[in-house]
Amino acid sequence: CILSAYIMNETYSLLFKRLESSCRLFFSHDPVKIMRARGQYLYDENGMQYLDCISNVQHVGHCHPSITQAAAAQMDLLYSNTRFLHDNIVLYANRLAATLPKKLCVFYFVNSGSEANDLALRLARQYTRHQDVIVLDYAYHGHLTSLIDISPYKFRKLEGQKEGVHVAPLPDTYHGIYREDHLDPGQAYADTVKSLIEEAHKKGRKISSFFAESLPSVGGQIIFPTGYCKRVAESVHEAGGVYVADEIQTGFGRVGSHFWAFQLQGEDFCPDIVTMGKPMGNGHPIACVATTEEIADAFTANGVEYFNTFGGNPVSCAIGLAVLDVIEKEDLRGNAVRVGGHLKQLLLQLQTKHPLVGDVRGVGLFIGMELVKDRVSRKPATEEAAHLVRRLKEERIVISTDGPWDSVIKFKPPMCFSIEDAERVSTCIDQILGGWLTLKNTSSLQHSFPFDEIYI
Amino acid sequence: CILSAYIMNETYSLLFKRLESSCRLFFSHDPVKIMRARGQYLYDENGMQYLDCISNVQHVGHCHPSITQAAAAQMDLLYSNTRFLHDNIVLYANRLAATLPKKLCVFYFVNSGSEANDLALRLARQYTRHQDVIVLDYAYHGHLTSLIDISPYKFRKLEGQKEGVHVAPLPDTYHGIYREDHLDPGQAYADTVKSLIEEAHKKGRKISSFFAESLPSVGGQIIFPTGYCKRVAESVHEAGGVYVADEIQTGFGRVGSHFWAFQLQGEDFCPDIVTMGKPMGNGHPIACVATTEEIADAFTANGVEYFNTFGGNPVSCAIGLAVLDVIEKEDLRGNAVRVGGHLKQLLLQLQTKHPLVGDVRGVGLFIGMELVKDRVSRKPATEEAAHLVRRLKEERIVISTDGPWDSVIKFKPPMCFSIEDAERVSTCIDQILGGWLTLKNTSSLQHSFPFDEIYI
Known part of the structure; x- marks a missing residue:
């Protein structure tokens, strides 16, 4: 839900029209709002916690x-x-x-x-x-x-x-x-x-x-x-x-x-x-x-x-x-070396398991995992990346994509991101990508994506 | 002293050079620093109070x-x-x-x-x-x-x-x-x-x-x-x-x-x-x-x-x-009407007394008092304006000039500026301009200005 907060261009200006219209637009798509944040975690209005993998602005952690x-x-x-x-x-x-x-x-x-x-x-x-x-x-x-x-x-x-x-x-x-x-x-x-x-x-x-x-x-x-x-x-x-x-x-x-x-x-x-x-x-x-x-x-x-x-x-x-x-x-540079290094290793392991993972690159807590349709043509797996982001959101992990084809899952979390956070996100990705393999064998991958509901 | 803080271009970039050089430059000109501020008042490191007539950014008063x-x-x-x-x-x-x-x-x-x-x-x-x-x-x-x-x-x-x-x-x-x-x-x-x-x-x-x-x-x-x-x-x-x-x-x-x-x-x-x-x-x-x-x-x-x-x-x-x-x-708009109106009236009275005051204009707490060499040619009195600013600084009133010839004394104080503040600044201006008339009659006005010490 939270990712409907990635407001697209059209709604972005509408948001700023007077309250009546902006509210209608806002909450018709998605009623979830982030109310507070601490460290690498965001909390919605029901107190539900989300792991934040992308807020590089909140460098030393939200609301330190x-x-x-x-x-x-x-x-x-x-x-x-x-x-x-x-x-x-x-x-x-x-x-x-x-x-x-x-x-x-x-x-x-x-x-x-x-x-x-x-x-x-x-x-x-x-x-x-x-x-x-x-x-x-x-x-x-x-x-x-x-x-x-x-x-x-x-x-x-x-x-x-x-x-x-x-x-x-x-x-x-x-x-x-x-x-x-x-x-x-x-x-x-x-x-x-x-x-x-x-x-x-x-x-x-x-x-x-x-x-x-x-x-x-x-x-x-x-x-x-x-x-x-x-x-x-x-x-x-x-x-x-x-x-x-x-x-x-x-x-x-x-x-x-x-x-x-x-x-x-x-x-x-x-x-x-x-x-x-x-x-x-x-x-x-x-x-x-x-x-x-x-x-x-x-x-x-x-x-x-x-x-x-x-x-x-x-x-x-x-x-x-x-x-x-x-x-x-808080030795956040040391943390970036340790946690970033561990996260990159975990993602490299995923690369050995899941053909979708074409490339894993990065230093410290600046990491990209690129999804490809196949590893020979390196054709960007744009829809799969969008879907992975959406599925991770359901697991209460906030992440997004970048790159010319929006096929790169990007990690640039607050610098207090922990080893446990890294393991949680990589485990989730592993499970989601694993599920797709099954899906792929039984029905069209394309068909399983309700794209009109994705707001990235 | 405080007005050496109006850093000119050359010193402005020097300021940001590494501490050693920037400090030398800074305090050689003037050792006074503003440490805190409240409402329309600034305080230097010795706790000395200055009346602020120009900080329009600190609109509802410093550090409200x-x-x-x-x-x-x-x-x-x-x-x-x-x-x-x-x-x-x-x-x-x-x-x-x-x-x-x-x-x-x-x-x-x-x-x-x-x-x-x-x-x-x-x-x-x-x-x-x-x-x-x-x-x-x-x-x-x-x-x-x-x-x-x-x-x-x-x-x-x-x-x-x-x-x-x-x-x-x-x-x-x-x-x-x-x-x-x-x-x-x-x-x-x-x-x-x-x-x-x-x-x-x-x-x-x-x-x-x-x-x-x-x-x-x-x-x-x-x-x-x-x-x-x-x-x-x-x-x-x-x-x-x-x-x-x-x-x-x-x-x-x-x-x-x-x-x-x-x-x-x-x-x-x-x-x-x-x-x-x-x-x-x-x-x-x-x-x-x-x-x-x-x-x-x-x-x-x-x-x-x-x-x-x-x-x-x-x-x-x-x-x-x-x-x-x-x-x-705090009805700051009402205050701007009342205090600004009063200040303008006081400055208009100064205009009737002092030939240097060519024009007084403004609305609310946005007021300009233009100094001229004489009222027929309306030749801008740039040096006199700079000197007035410097003299007011000695009276612990912070003010500055504007206009194409820097001949307009500008007032745009925090909106909590009071009737008493208006009277204090107009009385000071009255006394300074009155003193100049005497000066003018006894020696060259130009000569009495140590311009090389003015950093505006």
Whole structure:
């Protein structure tokens, strides 16, 4: 039931029409509402518990008391803007700086990942004096005018590809042009970016930036092949552009072994701009852009102020600091390594049992399990993925899909997800997929799905 | 001292460099920091109290306990996103709808005024299928790429005016092309917009929207002449465009007599899109776009979802609801009428005494007092305004300037500003301006200003 909460476009705007109509629409589909949440668990109006496998924003767990306490204490003292001096912003910038390579030492605080990515674009363009952007196929970088232009996931359905935007192939070694059997897919995919730059140059265009999530999410929980980022950065720098790492979904220790997902690519790779957001405030609207002194200096050289009314206010920074404290105190990165590793092993075991499971990939608590119609063609099993999500919902497990064909079951739970949670979800998936095998033998799989009732 | 907190551009980015350097820069200029605030008062680290005349974001008063309580209670229950159903968003939309004309019945919740204005642009462009925008001179609509393009206040210092942007004269009857002696300045200024549209049409361009603050703020606390908006809306509609009222600084009862500043233009005027922000969450990052069903339907007709991670979450909406409750319970609109009216009268009395005071204008607690070198040329008294701000700071009154020449002393205090506060600030201004007359007679006014110490 809860998954009817994944409101589709049409109902989404209706929701905001005056109460009478929105209520009618709301509850006619589904009367279940989530009333409260704690840790990795959601509770509906009857107190029924659901396991949450997807709320990456509520990074240290839903409604963590330390975060609420820090917010309330600071709200009672001062909730002004950054035109008044305050220690919190400096303390917070310093804490963030400690997680990043030294050269990323200037921080701009904003209110959302979209605001962060828009500012990153402005920084890149002002520093390089170039306009064009290279993005990965299927990428989504935010809901703002400037970001829809660089989000193939969106612009393909809207106004189309703008002249200054160049789309590089997604380095997906399961579905892409170079696969797991390639000797050096990192080099091969990086070469596609290099070629794109050369083509752009032939047309007289100039590259401001390569803009990519450090682990493409909407693209299908993709893990970059070894060496990819470093080689892309080399080509982009050679073209006078900068490397922007969008860590909005992937930062703050989700990958476990490192604080930032770009760090998986090794110490010899460092982006020029890093954007962060979703998990940063555990639900509170806060986001940030980290960059180098050179880029920040170029941005401010014209004497035009960047001011953000709410960005970096004492409450947002107090919350940000409290989130960092909990990540450390509760060893949530260690937990991501342990629980994520165990979950991935369990899913890999399912892969050996169930032909539907084509691929299992991920690091820490960022995991994707891709369903395929068959393992040779790798044809995405979109309907099966939707049905699995729906069946898991009946088992009170909240999960969803991603990827170009919505065939990837994605896991990005609150970081307090436990070994028991991992075993519960994998056991449920095992049973559901096992049941399908029986179903498949007795009747048409297609026929058994009441699709008109699925609201994903 | 506190006003060194109005950090200029260069120091703003330095601030975010690692602690060592940012601290050095910070406290070398000025060791005073604001540690807490309550109502209309700010307190520094020594407990010294300052009267706050400018924090319009902290609308119902700094750190109002009702707001903190509402936030903490909801943070303890649920701080999820709008992909889960929740009552708060529906309750809040309904409460906002009650303040607006009936046709504005669809609400999109976002995190900042900038996000709201960007979405308004997207709505206008998608609905009209036109691209061009008419804006008022000196306008500022936000820090995003798309908004700098339509903000003359910014783009004049940056990349310049883009082709699809048309700048109409600011309907300023004190400095503008039609003044207080004109028989119908509302019509005359509206005609300038009409002419702009005709010129654009001659070039084959099409107008998506007229985009204006309902009371231009950065433009100098301007009050539109009677009939202006209605006539502009007629021309814009005729051209197939929509009227966007930016109420980010002016909404939520600041003008006292009405909930929205556009309502000052009469009941026969209604914008097609209204954006709101700053005061909405009393400091918390929340903003909103209200529009008509027709525009919302056109926006969603292509089946592309608008999703905003933090926008409309249960905590933001709980805070928004609490702000509305306080506005009503404490009759803050009535207070704006009473105190704002009294303050304006006091400032008008100063105008009769001090030649420097060229104009006093405003409604409710949105007031501007413009300083001029002399009343015939109306030459802006920029340095005198900066000095007045600095002197008031010494009297522990926090105020600032606005307008194209920073010659307008602006009042937009928390809405709990009292009669006593109004009398205190006007008495201080009276004494400071009185002292200057003496100064002027004995030595050069210019000479008496240590400008290099002013950080505004």
